[in-house]
Amino acid sequence: MPELPEVENARTVIARAGLHRRIVDVDDHDTWVCRPHPPGQIRAALVDRELTVAHRRGKSMWCETSEDGPVLGIHLGMSGKIVVADADGTEVDGGDYWERGRAAGDYRYARFALTFADGGRLMLVDPRRLGRIRLDPPIEELGPDATAITPEQFRAMLGRGTAPVKARLLDQHAVAGIGNLLADDILWRAKVHPGRPVDELTTDDVSALLRATRYAIRTSVRDGGVHTLGSLKLRGPDGRCPRDGSPSEHGVYGGRTTWFCPVDQRR
DNA sequence: TATAGTGTTATCGG
DNA sequence: ACCGATAACACTAT
Numbered sequence: 001m002p003e004l005p006e007v008e009n010a011r012t013v014i015a016r017a018g019l020h021r022r023i024v025d026v027d028d029h030d031t032w033v034c035r036p037h038p039p040g041q042i043r044a045a046l047v048d049r050e051l052t053v054a055h056r057r058g059k060s061m062w063c064e065t066s067e068d069g070p071v072l073g074i075h076l077g078m079s080g081k082i083v084v085a086d087a088d089g090t091e092v093d094g095g096d097y098w099e100r101g102r103a104a105g106d107y108r109y110a111r112f113a114l115t116f117a118d119g120g121r122l123m124l125v126d127p128r129r130l131g132r133i134r135l136d137p138p139i140e141e142l143g144p145d146a147t148a149i150t151p152e153q154f155r156a157m158l159g160r161g162t163a164p165v166k167a168r169l170l171d172q173h174a175v176a177g178i179g180n181l182l183a184d185d186i187l188w189r190a191k192v193h194p195g196r197p198v199d200e201l202t203t204d205d206v207s208a209l210l211r212a213t214r215y216a217i218r219t220s221v222r223d224g225g226v227h228t229l230g231s232l233k234l235r236g237p238d239g240r241c242p243r244d245g246s247p248s249e250h251g252v253y254g255g256r257t258t259w260f261c262p263v264d265q266r267r
Numbered sequence: 268t269a270t271a272g273t274g275t276t277a278t279c280g281g
Numbered sequence: 282a283c284c285g286a287t288a289a290c291a292c293t294a295t
Binding site: 002003006059075076077078079080128130131132170172179180181182225226256257 | 275
């Protein structure tokens with residue numbers, strides 16, 4: 001269930017195991033995941049080419065292809081994973097990132113796959129089909145990547161409007177790469193209430209939010225996931241604030257369940 | 268058995 | 282036109 005760190009891991013899986021291999025077949029029959037492309041369109045565009053570079057911005061990935069081919073956009077959605085397997089189905093890379101209880105070689109949720117000349121495959125495995133594969137994705141519509149955002153860009157991103165700050169942090173057009181758990185961690189760390197309208201943030205709030213964003217993104221990427229974030233302790237009916245031990249509260253902001261400390265994070 | 272969910276986007280309303 | 286809220290997508294975990 002990817003946040004930015006897991007997407008970066010997936011990008012490295014592609015970079016390690018999916019580049020410079022001739023594509024001989026493409027399974028693009030899932031027209032929901034591959035929308036708006038009709039079946040066969042992505043296949044026709046990729047067969048006999050290779051992936052040459054794997055990029056990431058926020059939670060979106062894209063690969064350049066050989067011979068001035070199209071760009072292949074990959075988004076993992078909420079349940080997608082990249083798995084590279086050998087011709088016999090043995091996982092070569094990405095296979096350690098998997099839900100419990102799956103039998104080895106069970107690719108029933110592969111929604112898209114590239115087959116290489118040696119029979120190996122690169123798959124988007126995605127039970128919920130919330131992931132997305134498309135040609136020439138509109139990367140330029142994304143905000144600056146959360147790992148590289150400058151203070152000026154950060155201030156501009158929060159800038160105008162009446163949106164709850166949590167909703168703005170989740171807006172991939174404003175800043176790319178902050179998901180629900182990272183947003184809660186950033187707000188908790190900065191001691192800002194998730195429902196505060198962005199145009200009511202003080203200069204100190206903005207500074208604290210920038211520092212918290214830097215910290216949360218850096219440490220979660222370093223740890224390979226968001227599982228080490230302190231704010232996770234806020235979640236659930238028995239959730240408590242790791243700083244002061246007070247019971248957490250929750251609500252919906254920006255359409256997502258939000259857990260916060262009512263003592264630290266006042267309106 | 269019922270409900271919520273680490274994401275995005277089309278659509279609707281103000 | 283801009284901004285924000287909501288539903289939908291399909292399956293799993295609790």
